[in-house]
Amino acid sequence: xxxxxxxxxxxxxxxxxxxxxxxxxxxxxxxxxxxxxxxxxxxxxxxxxxxxxxxxxxxxxxxxxxxxxxxxxxxxxxxxxxxxxxxxxxxxxxxxxxxxxxxxxxxxxxxxxxxxxxxxxxxxxxxxxxxxxxxxxxxxxxxxxxxxxxxxxxxxxxxxxxxxxxxxxxxxxxxxxxxxxxxxxxxxxxxxxxxxxxxxxxxxxxxxxxxxxxxxxxxxxxxxxxxxxxxxxxxxxxxxxxxxxxxxxxxxxxxxxxxxxxxxxxxxxxxxxxxxxxxxxxxxxxxxxxxxxxxxxxxxxxxxxxxxxxxxxxxxxxxxxxxxxxxxxxxxxxxxxxxxxxxxxxxxxxxxxxxxxxxxxxxxxxxxxxxxxxxxxxxxxxxxxxxxxxxxxxxxxxxxxxxxxxxxxxxxx
Amino acid sequence: xxxxxxxxxxxxxxxxxxxxxxxxxxxxxxxxxxxxxxxxxxxxxxxxxxxxxxxxxxxxxxxxxxxxxxxxxxxxxxxxxxxxxxxxxxxxxxxxxxxxxxxxxxxxxxxxxxxxxxxxxxxxxxxxxxxxxxxxxxxxxxxxxx
Numbered sequence: 197x198x199x200x201x202x203x204x205x206x207x208x209x210x211x212x213x214x215x216x217x218x219x220x221x222x223x224x225x226x227x228x229x230x231x232x233x234x235x236x237x238x239x240x241x242x243x244x245x246x247x248x249x250x251x252x253x254x255x256x257x258x259x260x261x262x263x264x265x266x267x268x269x270x271x272x273x274x275x276x277x278x279x280x281x282x283x284x285x286x287x288x289x290x291x292x293x294x295x296x297x298x299x300x301x302x303x304x305x306x307x308x309x310x311x312x313x314x315x316x317x318x319x320x321x322x323x324x325x326x327x328x329x330x331x332x333x334x335x336x337x338x339x340x341x342x343x344x345x346x347x348x349x350x351x352x353x354x355x356x357x358x359x360x361x362x363x364x365x366x367x368x369x370x371x372x373x374x375x376x377x378x379x380x381x382x383x384x385x386x387x388x389x390x391x392x393x394x395x396x397x398x399x400x401x402x403x404x405x406x407x408x409x410x411x412x413x414x415x416x417x418x419x420x421x422x423x424x425x426x427x428x429x430x431x432x433x434x435x436x437x438x439x440x441x442x443x444x445x446x447x448x449x450x451x452x453x454x455x456x457x458x459x460x461x462x463x464x465x466x467x468x469x470x471x472x473x474x475x476x477x478x479x480x481x482x483x484x485x486x487x488x489x490x491x492x493x494x495x496x497x498x499x500x501x502x503x504x505x506x507x508x509x510x511x512x513x514x515x516x517x518x519x520x521x522x523x524x525x526x527x528x529x530x531x532x533x534x535x536x537x538x539x540x541x542x543x544x545x546x547x548x549x550x551x552x553x554x555x556x557x558x559x560x561x562x563x564x565x566x567x568x569x570x571x572x573x574x575x576x577x578x579x580x581x582x583x584x585x586x587x588x589x590x591x592x593x594x595x596x597x598x599x600x601x602x603x604x605x606x607x608x609x
Numbered sequence: 610x611x612x613x614x615x616x617x618x619x620x621x622x623x624x625x626x627x628x629x630x631x632x633x634x635x636x637x638x639x640x641x642x643x644x645x646x647x648x649x650x651x652x653x654x655x656x657x658x659x660x661x662x663x664x665x666x667x668x669x670x671x672x673x674x675x676x677x678x679x680x681x682x683x684x685x686x687x688x689x690x691x692x693x694x695x696x697x698x699x700x701x702x703x704x705x706x707x708x709x710x711x712x713x714x715x716x717x718x719x720x721x722x723x724x725x726x727x728x729x730x731x732x733x734x735x736x737x738x739x740x741x742x743x744x745x746x747x748x749x750x751x752x753x754x755x
Contacts, residue, residue, distance in 0.1 A: 344732065345711040347683075347685060347687065347710070347711035347715065348691070348707060348711040348712075349689075349691020349694075349704065350699065351627075354626065466616050473620070480610070483610070511623070514623070515623075518619055523611070
């Protein structure tokens with residue numbers, strides 16, 4: 197049901213049936229490291245390029261979330277997905293593996309909240325019963341697309357952010373899962389993971405044996421250093437890197453998270469044109485959406501246990517507080533920025549994490565788990581996206597931004 | 610909403626800036642060390658090939674430094690050096706080598722022709738263009754004045 201100028205409230209309950217997140221090694225060392233479902237040891241994940249690795253993360257996180265939802269792909273009506281790569285290549289290439297209708301979304305780093313809002317609206321309106329919302333980003337592929345080659349010896353400015361390597365997926369559904377279904381889904385999923393891991397290990401062992409055989413039978417006759425070196429090079433093989441999916445079969449949720457509404461954001465341009473200071477460019481959009489949300493739903497910060505922004509970064513969240521203060525709103529302690537909290541300061545990411553995978557992974561691990569424990573009753577998640585590509589700053593355009601917000605509540609079952 | 614000009618003023622005033630002293634010091638230190646290594650290479654060439662002329666020694670020193678810069682880029686050390694030193698490792702010729710080799714490595718995955726060859730000069734291209742243009746201008750001036 198529409199509320200005010202930009203917002204809506206879901207009339208039917210829309211439950212977070214399951215959630216799944218995969219992150220890279222640096223993210224695993226970060227503040228939320230223990231909460232992610234899978235932490236990769238190698239950010240190439242056995243693929244030949246970072247783009248392929250991102251697409252694989254995207255695919256596997258969807259597979260994980262669908263598995264934990266206790267359904268197969270026939271139970272999913274629609275997939276909403278997006279990422280930061282040109283023409284959404286990470287998500288669209290991942291979608292080849294699923295025979296499910298796909299809608300590609302792009303709103304830069306706010307794609308995840310956009311997906312959740314649209315998914316909620318579609319389920320509420322009866323167009324679908326179960327949808328997946330997923331986003332991904334990869335440090336190396338984003339760096340190459342928006343900035344410079346990885347090996348270039350340039351310095352990052354103190355206002356810059358670090359694109360999160362990670363993918364997160366949420367399955368939204370109109371049905372509330374029973375505790376028995378939850379247990380069964382987890383056990384089945386853990387079983388299939390064990391099998392997959394076993395297969396992976398077997399094929400890696402097989403590959404290793406094959407490489408050894410090749411090295412022994414190598415037709416190099418030379419003796420001495422050169423011959424030994426060539427034989428050793430032939431013996432090196434890179435076994436398809438084995439992921440270690442963690443499925444905690446003992447995890448039980450006492451509460452269910454549900455999405456109850458949200459606010460679509462407008463594009464806001466405050467004339468910031470420094471592409472290495474995205475936080476400052478996005479803070480006005482976040483403030484604009486938050487003010488619209490409060491006006492439309494007649495709420496105030498005290499109605500929420502927690503308000504999360506996506507990836508404003510440390511300075512960006514200060515700027516966000518500055519704008520809200522001018523409007524007479526104090527957020528106090530009930531506000532956190534996912535990007536600013538993502539890494540520890542010693543990880544040298546300056547302003548913290550960013551990217552479509554930032555809020556996608558934090559929501560699907562930290563925030564959902566907090567709601568499922570009943571720690572928070574009602575939270576507001578608003579992610580922001582800076583709308584630029586590599587050419588617009590060169591053509592002297594400002595960096596406009598957009599922000600979408602959704603409300604997640606926790607319900608005891 | 611807040612006034613846009615006021616917000617831009619706030620951002621300008623409060624955004625964290627680069628630590629001036631640390632950046633300058635690191636650049637001075639690393640840039641100086643790279644130049645010392647260059648001098649060392651030049652002296653070594655002079656000692657090994659005593660008959661070589663000054664210009665030839667200069668050219669061979671450049672070649673050795675470019676090789677070293679490319680090698681350190683390829684093994685993944687030059688970007689770490691650059692993160693510490695900034696301009697100190699970017700201005701010497703090793704930095705130029707880094708700016709050519711790093712895109713070549715990056716775009717290797719798109720194949721040799723449209724990857725490596727096409728994208729190799731995305732960063733160094735402007736420097737080469739300005740170098741060539743400056744050379745032409747200096748040549749024309751030299752032709753009439755000298």
